Amino acid sequence: MSQKTPRNFFKPLAIGAPDPMRELPIRLERMIHFVPPHLDKVRAKVPQMADQADVVLANLEDAIPADAKDAARDGAIEMGKMIDWQAKGTGFWSRVNPLNSPWFQEDVSRLVLEAGEQLDVIMLPKVEGPWDIHFADQYVAQLEAKAGLKRPILFHAILETAQGMALVEEIALASPRMQGISLGPADLAADRKMKTTRVGGGHPYYRVVDDPNEDGSKRESAQQDPWHYTIARMVDACRLAGINAFYGPFGDIADSEACEQQFRNAFLLGCSGTWSLHPSQIEIAKRVFSPAPDEVKFARRILEAMPDGTGVAMLDGKMQDDATWKQAKVISDLADLVSEKDPELAKAYAAD
Numbered sequence: 625m626s627q628k629t630p631r632n633f634f635k636p637l638a639i640g641a642p643d644p645m646r647e648l649p650i651r652l653e654r655m656i657h658f659v660p661p662h663l664d665k666v667r668a669k670v671p672q673m674a675d676q677a678d679v680v681l682a683n684l685e686d687a688i689p690a691d692a693k694d695a696a697r698d699g700a701i702e703m704g705k706m707i708d709w710q711a712k713g714t715g716f717w718s719r720v721n722p723l724n725s726p727w728f729q730e731d732v733s734r735l736v737l738e739a740g741e742q743l744d745v746i747m748l749p750k751v752e753g754p755w756d757i758h759f760a761d762q763y764v765a766q767l768e769a770k771a772g773l774k775r776p777i778l779f780h781a782i783l784e785t786a787q788g789m790a791l792v793e794e795i796a797l798a799s800p801r802m803q804g805i806s807l808g809p810a811d812l813a814a815d816r817k818m819k820t821t822r823v824g825g826g827h828p829y830y831r832v833v834d835d836p837n838e839d840g841s842k843r844e845s846a847q848q849d850p851w852h853y854t855i856a857r858m859v860d861a862c863r864l865a866g867i868n869a870f871y872g873p874f875g876d877i878a879d880s881e882a883c884e885q886q887f888r889n890a891f892l893l894g895c896s897g898t899w900s901l902h903p904s905q906i907e908i909a910k911r912v913f914s915p916a917p918d919e920v921k922f923a924r925r926i927l928e929a930m931p932d933g934t935g936v937a938m939l940d941g942k943m944q945d946d947a948t949w950k951q952a953k954v955i956s957d958l959a960d961l962v963s964e965k966d967p968e969l970a971k972a973y974a975a976d
């Protein structure tokens with residue numbers, strides 16, 4: 625047997641560590657806003673970021689120079705204490721350095737021991753397989769026990785190696801700490817030897833071409849989405865495990881239109897949220913990952929047409945049944961969650 629028995633799966637991994645969660649907390653996580661915590665100027669904006677974003681993340685990994693790793697770690701701990709995250713209802717996460725780096729151990733131990741009460745989620749980069757989650761799981765349980773934490777810290781893995789991709793289901797199922805998985809399109813592209821220098825999004829050379837025209841006129845062609853397979857597979861793995869899938873970074877900060885389209889594709893395929901690297905991407909994510917008022921109103925008409933969720937009904941010429949009731953419930957539940965945080969959208973969802 626290579627897996628734990630069902631009863632053991634939910635036992636704490638260290639004496640004195642909190643019980644693992646059986647159900648994930650239901651939280652609005654439309655965007656995970658990345659903050660470089662070593663920069664005093666940006667760190668000073670954290671309270672403002674916490675007003676705007678659903679999740680604020682202190683990034684310790686890539687994009688933080690090697691000589692600023694200690695300062696970033698100090699800054700992350702300071703961020704944890706800057707506001708009462710739980711009272712505010714904003715998630716506080718940190719992306720630590722990879723398990724094979726010289727920084728992982730200190731990143732995790734200091735975060736858990738010094739900011740463990742504030743920290744909701746540790747984001748683990750470059751996860752290769754369930755063994756990475758198991759190692760971090762045991763280590764964090766030891767630290768939680770030492771810190772006397774009452775609430776377990778959750779894990780979020782980044783899918784950014786071919787091996788991680790091949791084992792994505794096992795990663796998603798590795799521990800009750802797993803909260804979700806994000807696509808890491810930059811590292812994944814490099815590991816797969818994809819020929820791109822972009823961080824996410826489409827590529828003008830990745831396309832299909834129409835058949836030749838008899839008159840020799842120019843053939844139509846259309847760009848394709850190089851991330852479709854990866855995102856769809858990640859969503860399936862996450863939903864199999866009852867956790868959440870997220871798009872990752874969109875690196876062309878200036879191209880808000882392409883960013884919005886990439887986010888929307890991920891939203892439609894089942895992702896709960898995305899990353900925002902720059903303040904301008906917070907608004908884009910908010911717009912995309914909150915359901916549109918028209919969709920919410922139609923979804924609620926479906927729910928009203930079939931109060932017990934069974935049977936068949938016609939709405940505007942479209943057949944509705946138990947399955948579309950479930951689709952409608954996904955949208956309506958998300959709208960309820962958004963409404964708790966966003967009075968303007970709540971009004972738009974309630975308007976006739």
Ligand SMILES: CC(=O)SCCNC(=O)CCNC(=O)[C@H](O)C(C)(C)COP(=O)(O)OP(=O)(O)OC[C@H]1O[C@@H](n2cnc3c(N)ncnc32)[C@H](O)[C@@H]1OP(=O)(O)O
Binds near residue numbers: 811
């Ligand atoms: C592949 C991956 O791993 S992706 C994850 C790793 N990468 C990151 O985390 C990058 C995070 N983002 C950033 O570091 C920055 O946004 C950059 C480097 C991309 C661009 O920064 P800048 O060139 O300073 O952007 P810009 O000049 O438009 O910034 C406008 C303002 O927003 C601030 N700002 C920029 N990014 C952020 C941020 N992530 N959070 C809060 N404030 C920010 C700037 O400090 C600036 O403030 P100011 O007007 O008071 O001077």
Ligand SMILES: CC(=O)C(=O)O
Binds near residue numbers: 872
């Ligand atoms: C998200 C990330 O780390 C990457 O794209 O490599």
Ligand SMILES: [Mg+2]
Binds near residue numbers: 686749784808810811
């Ligand atoms: Mg990466």
